[in-house]
Amino acid sequence: MNSIKTAAKKTWNPYFAGALAGVLVVLSVWIAGKYFGASTTFARSAGMIEKTFAEERVSRMAYFEKYTPKVDWQFMFVVGVFLGSAVSSVTSGTFRKQAVPDMWRERFGPGIGKRAVAAFAGGAAVLFGSRLAGG
Amino acid sequence: MNLLVYGLVTGVLFGFLLQKAQVIRYEKQLGALRLMDMTILKFMLSTILVGMVGVYLVKDFGLVKLSIKATALGSNVLGGLLFGAGWGLLGYCPATNAGALGEGRWDSLWGILGMLFGAALFAEAYPALKPVYSWGNYGRITIPGVLGVNHWFVIPVVVIGVLLLFKWFEKKGL
Numbered sequence: 600m601n602s603i604k605t606a607a608k609k610t611w612n613p614y615f616a617g618a619l620a621g622v623l624v625v626l627s628v629w630i631a632g633k634y635f636g637a638s639t640t641f642a643r644s645a646g647m648i649e650k651t652f653a654e655e656r657v658s659r660m661a662y663f664e665k666y667t668p669k670v671d672w673q674f675m676f677v678v679g680v681f682l683g684s685a686v687s688s689v690t691s692g693t694f695r696k697q698a699v700p701d702m703w704r705e706r707f708g709p710g711i712g713k714r715a716v717a718a719f720a721g722g723a724a725v726l727f728g729s730r731l732a733g734g
Numbered sequence: 735m736n737l738l739v740y741g742l743v744t745g746v747l748f749g750f751l752l753q754k755a756q757v758i759r760y761e762k763q764l765g766a767l768r769l770m771d772m773t774i775l776k777f778m779l780s781t782i783l784v785g786m787v788g789v790y791l792v793k794d795f796g797l798v799k800l801s802i803k804a805t806a807l808g809s810n811v812l813g814g815l816l817f818g819a820g821w822g823l824l825g826y827c828p829a830t831n832a833g834a835l836g837e838g839r840w841d842s843l844w845g846i847l848g849m850l851f852g853a854a855l856f857a858e859a860y861p862a863l864k865p866v867y868s869w870g871n872y873g874r875i876t877i878p879g880v881l882g883v884n885h886w887f888v889i890p891v892v893v894i895g896v897l898l899l900f901k902w903f904e905k906k907g908l
Contacts, residue, residue: 614900616755617777621784623747629792631740634801635748637828638849645853662857672741677832679745680752684836687753696838700760700825703841715844717823722848723855724820725827730856731863732813733803 609691633672638729640677642666749833752777758833760825760841767822772908779896786892790885802876808869824848 627633646668650657657663688694699714707713752758757774765771792798821827824845826834831849834842856863878885 610756611751611754613755613757613773613776614780616751616757617780618784620748620751620777620781621788623744623751624781624785625788625792627740627744628789628798631737631744632798633737633740633744635744635829637832638853641828641846641849642853642857645850645857648850649854660857660860662860670738672737675738675741676745676748677829679742679747680749680829681745681832681836682742683746683749683751684753684758684833685749686746687750688837691754693753694838696840698841700839700841702761702764703825714841718825718841718844719848719851721820721823721825722831722845723852724816724848725824725845726820726849726852727856727859728813728816728818728820729828730813730853731809731866732817733806733809 609693631672633676635676636673636734637677637680638726638734639666640671640674641726642730643668643671643674748829749836752830752833753837758826758830758837758839760834760839763821763825763827763830770908772903776900776903779899783893783896786889790889800876802874804871804873805875806867806869806871808866808871809863812866820852 624635627635642662643666646657646660646663646666647670650668657668685694698711699709703714707717755773755777756762757777762771762773766774789798789800793800824831826842826845828849831842831845835846876885878888881888
């Protein structure tokens, strides 16, 4: 495979990109001792936000004793995913400001409010579920 | 400090790959849940195959430790069902949500607010939910461990199974 040609392409084959991500997992575990994850970051971040107005209460909560509210490897990993996606989309011309996904629009219309309610409720269930399941 | 830099660099590379493969798109995530488009499974399972072989290799050289989560059926199944329902509504998972924001799909902002709310809610409910963790809890088990065989007997079986699944995806044009 011509690597220069591949890098310039807007989209990559998912098997190829996925396999590269696998190499990245191995290097991360090897070099930093860190496995990939994202949901713990939202638990810690919720704690960081709550600490700004109820520090004493947060310090007494069992869950935040287990998951200290702080910026750690995974927090930076999640920030990095945002930045990496921004770099890739801007350089390939696929960045697009969009309030409602196309598939959603076809079925539920262009209303931002409806999408906001579903995405918020979905996000809450995703995080509650992943914390319950163990990350 | 070093760890924070490693986290950022690893995340940038991962986010770049996720965007290139389009797996952070709402259409691709819902496409998988609606059994119409298996792009995200192709990506995810390719990552798992390479990661599985590579991590076990470096582990056999004594260079890394595995991070094995407990198999606790009560919390795994209930949490998984809730996660699935939420995933279908949001259309992103926690990492891809960050990636979706990076490529301008700003409905992911509602997802971030929802996830912070869900996390805060879970932290409140945690003491009451503790008994759930004891339902069907088998501890930190692995497939090779349960079968009592070396992991290199299990790994090729998983590789072959996933490759057959890939072949089927391509045959069906998924």
